[in-house]
Amino acid sequence: xxxxxxxxxxxxxxxxxxxxxxxxxxxxxxxxPYFRDMPxxxxxxxxxxxxxxxxxxxxxxxxxTLESGVPNAVTIFFRWTVHLIAGLALAAFLFRLAGRNIGxxxxxxxxxxxxxxxxxxxxxIILYCIVxxxxxxFAPYGEAEVxxxxxxxxxxxxxxxxxxxxxxxxxxxxxxxxSRLIFATKNTMFIALxxxxxxxxxxxxxxxxxxxxxGWVDSVISRSVDVLMAIPALIFQLLLLSIASFWAxxxxxxxxxxxxxxxxxxxxxxxxxxxxxxxxxxxxxxxxEAAKLRGERLGYLITREILPNAMPPFxxxxxxxxxxxxxxxxxxxxxxxxxxxPSADWGTMVRKLADFxxxxxxxxxxxxxxxxxxxxxxILVLAVxxxxxxxxxxxxxxxx
Amino acid sequence: xxxxxxxxxxxxxxxxxTLLIVSFVIFVSVNALPGDFAQAIxxxxxxxxxxxxxxxxxxxxxxxxxxYFSWLGNIITGDLGIxxxxxxxxxxxxxxxxxxxxxxxxxxxxxxxxxxGFAALxxxxxxxxxxxxxxxxxxxxxxxxANIGALTSISSPEFFIAxxxxxxxxxxxxxxxxxxxVTPGITLGERLYFLALPALTLTLVVTAHMMRMTRxxxxxxxxxxxxxxxxxxxxxxxxxxxxxxxxxxxxxxINVIALNLAYLxxxxxxxxxxxxxxxxxxxxxxxxxxxxxxVIQACVMIFASAYILLNLTADILTILSNPKLRHPK
Numbered sequence: 001x002x003x004x005x006x007x008x009x010x011x012x013x014x015x016x017x018x019x020x021x022x023x024x025x026x027x028x029x030x031x032x033p034y035f036r037d038m039p040x041x042x043x044x045x046x047x048x049x050x051x052x053x054x055x056x057x058x059x060x061x062x063x064x065t066l067e068s069g070v071p072n073a074v075t076i077f078f079r080w081t082v083h084l085i086a087g088l089a090l091a092a093f094l095f096r097l098a099g100r101n102i103g104x105x106x107x108x109x110x111x112x113x114x115x116x117x118x119x120x121x122x123x124x125i126i127l128y129c130i131v132x133x134x135x136x137x138f139a140p141y142g143e144a145e146v147x148x149x150x151x152x153x154x155x156x157x158x159x160x161x162x163x164x165x166x167x168x169x170x171x172x173x174x175x176x177x178x179s180r181l182i183f184a185t186k187n188t189m190f191i192a193l194x195x196x197x198x199x200x201x202x203x204x205x206x207x208x209x210x211x212x213x214x215g216w217v218d219s220v221i222s223r224s225v226d227v228l229m230a231i232p233a234l235i236f237q238l239l240l241l242s243i244a245s246f247w248a249x250x251x252x253x254x255x256x257x258x259x260x261x262x263x264x265x266x267x268x269x270x271x272x273x274x275x276x277x278x279x280x281x282x283x284x285x286x287x288x289e290a291a292k293l294r295g296e297r298l299g300y301l302i303t304r305e306i307l308p309n310a311m312p313p314f315x316x317x318x319x320x321x322x323x324x325x326x327x328x329x330x331x332x333x334x335x336x337x338x339x340x341x342p343s344a345d346w347g348t349m350v351r352k353l354a355d356f357x358x359x360x361x362x363x364x365x366x367x368x369x370x371x372x373x374x375x376x377x378x379i380l381v382l383a384v385x386x387x388x389x390x391x392x393x394x395x396x397x398x399x400x
Numbered sequence: 401x402x403x404x405x406x407x408x409x410x411x412x413x414x415x416x417x418t419l420l421i422v423s424f425v426i427f428v429s430v431n432a433l434p435g436d437f438a439q440a441i442x443x444x445x446x447x448x449x450x451x452x453x454x455x456x457x458x459x460x461x462x463x464x465x466x467x468y469f470s471w472l473g474n475i476i477t478g479d480l481g482i483x484x485x486x487x488x489x490x491x492x493x494x495x496x497x498x499x500x501x502x503x504x505x506x507x508x509x510x511x512x513x514x515x516x517g518f519a520a521l522x523x524x525x526x527x528x529x530x531x532x533x534x535x536x537x538x539x540x541x542x543x544x545x546a547n548i549g550a551l552t553s554i555s556s557p558e559f560f561i562a563x564x565x566x567x568x569x570x571x572x573x574x575x576x577x578x579x580x581x582v583t584p585g586i587t588l589g590e591r592l593y594f595l596a597l598p599a600l601t602l603t604l605v606v607t608a609h610m611m612r613m614t615r616x617x618x619x620x621x622x623x624x625x626x627x628x629x630x631x632x633x634x635x636x637x638x639x640x641x642x643x644x645x646x647x648x649x650x651x652x653x654i655n656v657i658a659l660n661l662a663y664l665x666x667x668x669x670x671x672x673x674x675x676x677x678x679x680x681x682x683x684x685x686x687x688x689x690x691x692x693x694x695v696i697q698a699c700v701m702i703f704a705s706a707y708i709l710l711n712l713t714a715d716i717l718t719i720l721s722n723p724k725l726r727h728p729k
Binding site: 074077227228235236239245334350358378382385389 | 419537540541564571578665669691700
C-alpha cells in the first residue's frame with residue numbers, strides 16, 4: 001500500500017511541479033516562445049524525469065550493507081544494472097569513436113551518422129560472432145567438464161561461496177558457467193543461423209515463384225501458408241518437436257536436425273508472405289516486362305533482375321527473423337524441448353538455475369546465476385534489433 | 401447492409417474451413433508417429449497381445465480417414481479423449497474412474513482466460529496511449545525512450561522479463577507473489593493479486609509490439625494530405641486527432657490489437673511455466689514433455705481455435721469500421 005501511495009505522490013508532485021516549472025519559466029524569461037508554447041505534457045515530462053533521476057541517484061548512493069550486516073540487495077542490483085548499461089554504452093561510444101577515425105572514407109562517413117544504439121548493435125554482433133566461431137579459445141574449461149563443487153556463486157569471493165577459478169560460478173552439477181555460456185553461443189547461434197537461412201531458402205523461393213507464376217501456383221502455396229499460419233508458431237513447433245522426439249529415439253537421428261527443419265518450415269511462412277509481396281511489386285515493373293520481351297530465361301530473371309532489387313527488404317527481414325528464431329530456440333530450450341544436454345544452451349541454463357532468484361534478498365551474487373544466460377540472449381537480440389531499426393530508419397526516409 | 405452481411409458470412413465460412421483444415425493437419429502430424437499410439441502408451445516392455453488389445457480399444461485398427469472423422473466428431477461433441485497418463489494408470493492399477501481430457505482442460509482453460517484477459521485489459525489502453533503519444537511527439541525524448549524501452553522488451557525472452565519482474569517486485573520488494581498457484585474458489589481480489597506478476601509480464605511483452613505498431617500506423621496516417629489540410633485550416637491538434645485521424649486509424653488499430661492478443665496465446669505458455677500457474681499452457685508443456693498425445697492434440701486445437709477466432713474477429717471489425725462498406729452508394 002505504501003508503495004502505491006509513493007507512486008501516486010511522485011506523479012502528483014510531477015503534475016504540480018510541471019505546472020510551476022512552466023509558469024516560472026514564462027515569468028522569468030518574459031514569455032519566450034519556448035516556454036509560452038510548451039504543452040503541459042512536455043513540462044510534466046521534464047519534471048518527472050528530474051524526479052526519477054534524483055530518486056535513482058539516491059538509490060545508487062545508498063550503502064551496500066545495512067546496519068544489521070544484511071546486504072542491501074536493492075542497491076546492489078541497481079548498481080549492477082547501472083554499471084552494465086553504462087559499460088555497454090561506453091563500449092559502443094568508443095567503438096563509434098574508433099570507427100570515425102579509422103578506416104576508409106566510406107566507413108568513416110557511415111560511423112559519423114550512426115546513433116549510439118546502432119554502434120552498440122554492430123559491436124555486439126561482431127563480438128558474439130568471434131566468440132561463436134572459436135569458443136575453445138575463450139572458454140577456460142571444456143563444455144561438459146565437471147568440477148567437484150556445484151553451485152559456486154559468481155565473482156570468485158571465497159567468503160561469499162565463490163571460487164576464483166570459476167569467475168561466474170558453477171551450475172547444478174559443477175560445470176563452469178562462463179565456459180557453458182561461451183559454448184552455448186556457438187550452439188545456439190549455429191542452430192538459429194541454419195534455421196533462418198533454411199527458412200529464407202524455402203520461403204524466398206516459394207514466395208518469388210508464387211509472384212512470378214501467379215495463377216493456381218500462387219493460390220495453392222498461399223492457401224497452404226494460410227493454414228500453417230493459423231496455428232500459433234510456438235505451439236505448432238512444440239507439437240512437432242514432441243513427435244520428432246519419437247522419431248529421434250527410434251531411428252537415432254539427431255534432434256538438432258529436426259529442430260532446424262521444424263523451426264525453418266514454420267518460420268518460412270512469414271518469409272513467404274514478404275517474398276511474395278516484394279516479388280509482386282517488382283514483377284509489375286517495366287524493366288521486368290522488358291527483360292521478358294527480350295526473351296530472358298526464368299533463372300536470369302530471378303538472379304539478375306528480381307533479387308538485386310529485393311535485397312534491402314530481405315536483409316532487414318533476415319535480421320528480424322534471426323531474432324525471432326533465436327528467441328524461439330531460447331523459449332523451446334527453456335520449456336525443455338530445445339537443445340538437449342550435454343550441449344550447453346542459454347534457455348536450459350536459465351530454467352535449471354531459476355530458483356536462485358528467490359534468494360536475491362540475502363545472496364545477491366547467487367541470484368545472478370540464472371540472469372547471466374538470460375542477459376546473453378537479450379543482449380544479442382537487442383543488438384540485432386537496434387541495427388535493423390537503424391537500417392529501416394535510414395532507408396525509410398521518414399526523418400525528423 | 402446486405403453486402404456487409406454477405407462479406408461477414410463469407411469470412412465466417414472461411415474461418416470454419418480453416419479450422420477444419422487445421423484439425424486435419426494436426427491429425428496428420430500426430431499420426432506421423434513411428435509405430436503407433438498403442439505402442440507409445442504401453443511402452444517398450446508391453447506384450448504383443450496387450451498392444452493389440454489397446455490398439456483395438458483406441459480404434460487404431462480402423463482406416464485412416466475413418467479415424468480422422470470419428471476424432472473430429474468426438475471433438476465437436478466435446479469428447480477430447482483420455483490422456484495416456486490416465487490410461488496407463490488404469491491399465492496398471494485397474495481403476496475405472498478415468499478423468500477425461502475435457503475435464504482436465506476445463507478449469508485450466510478458465511484460468512488461462514483470466515490471465516490473458518487481465519493482461520489484455522492493462523496492455524491495450526496502455527500501449528494505445530503510449531503509441532499515439534510517441535507518434536504525436538515523434539523524435540522527442542519521450543519517443544526515443546519509449547522506442548528503446550519497446551525494443552528492449554521485444555528483444556528479451558518472456559522468461560527473462562518474468563524473472564526480472566520477480567526479482568524486483570516479488571523478492572527485493574515483496575509487493576507481489578513470485579508464484580501464482582491459484583486454487584479453485586478464491587475470491588476475485590485474491591485472484592487478481594496472484595495474477596499481478598504474470599499479467600504484468602505479458603503486458604510488457606505485448607505492449608512493446610502493440611505500441612510500435614500503433615505508432616507506425618498513426619505516423620503513416622498523419623502524413624496523409626487531409627490531415628495536413630485540417631492543420632492548415634487551423635483545427636486544434638486534439639480535434640485533428642479525434643475527428644480526422646482516429647476514424648481512419650480504427651481499422652489498423654483493431655488489427656494491431658487482434659494480432660497482439662493472438663500473440664498473447666503463445667506468450668501464455670512460457671509465462672504459465674515460469675509462475676507455475678495452473679493454466680492450459682502449463683498443461684500443454686507438461687504433456688509435450690511426457691508425450692501425452694491426446695492432451696497435446698486437444699491443447700493445440702484449443703490454441704488454434706482461439707487464434708483463428710481472434711483473427712476472424714479482427715477481420716470482421718475491420719470491415720465494419722470501414723465507412724466505404726458501411727455506407728454503400
